[in-house]
């Protein structure tokens with residue numbers, strides 16, 4: 001029998017004090033949807049779990065900051081984000097993606113902090129957040145710091161968070177008015193499965209040419225990655241059918257896919273070719289309609 005200590009902190013300080021910089025078997029629990037699965041599969045056996053649900057008053061909530069961006073407490077469940085009119089207005093791509101992420105039951109329990117900290121490359125929201133220029137606040141007994149998402153995701157289930165750090169807040173900047181985006185995912189096992197590939201794109205069309213381009217690919221790769229070469233190919237160009245096709249072709253060669261039950265390397269490259277072009281087309285249509 002695996003026994004472990006369960007700590008129910010009353011304040012963030014108590015939670016921080018219960019974490020341990022040197023012990024990987026001490027973990028905070030947000031919604032528990034990922035952690036419990038790993039415990040059931042015996043991939044993870046804790047010595048101590050720090051139950052964050054008791055910190056809802058401090059860490060749950062969505063607000064608009066002074067710059068018009070979003071601030072989201074780490075313990076905010078995904079369903080709150082899904083239903084939020086502020087998220088729909090300020091981060092419409094994120095809002096849309098939430099509707100097709102896992103199931104209602106998972107979205108009710110899973111927290112945004114756990115979603116990000118878990119660093120499973122198959123997650124839907126990290127590529128969108130990365131493309132949006134989001135950052136997170138990490139706190140420990142030693143103090144707090146802000147981390148750009150591009151710096152947070154280090155590799156397969158790997159972040160730059162220290163073991164005694166807690167994610168407390170997510171900041172998503174408001175996109176410039178003329179920037180539009182799209183998220184497209186490919187699910188190869190069933191429609192509601194985790195993505196085989198996720199693609200988030202953002203850009204503005206300035207005098208008929210593409211600017212402020214961000215192209216992020218995830219799920220097929222070990223972590224969400226911005227495709228700098230593809231962004232460069234698109235920047236300053238007119239969004240013709242040929243250009244979008246060339247962007248898809250380039251994306252398929254730029255990514256380093258990992259083979260798994262959802263597809264081979266060749267399959268994932270092919271999906272990148274199709275889905276990068278498709279995401280660009282969808283965002284372009286949104287731009288033209290002004291949505």
Ligand SMILES: Cc1cc2nc3c(=O)[nH]c(=O)nc-3n(C[C@H](O)[C@H](O)[C@H](O)COP(=O)(O)OP(=O)(O)OC[C@H]3O[C@@H](n4cnc5c(N)ncnc54)[C@H](O)[C@@H]3O)c2cc1C
Pocket residue numbers: 027028029030031032033034035036037052074075100101102103106109110111112113114115116117118122123124125165166167168192193194195
């Ligand atoms: C059946 C099923 C289907 C799914 N399908 C999808 C899908 O289609 N798309 C998708 O994107 N996701 C999917 N998921 C994954 C789901 O999104 C994640 O399990 C969830 O977001 C994790 O959040 P949580 O709060 O439950 O994390 P937890 O399980 O509580 O924690 C996950 C990890 O993060 C750490 N952690 C938690 N909170 C914090 C914090 N505040 N600070 C620091 N570390 C923290 C924990 O210690 C743990 O290591 C699915 C999950 C399941 C079980």
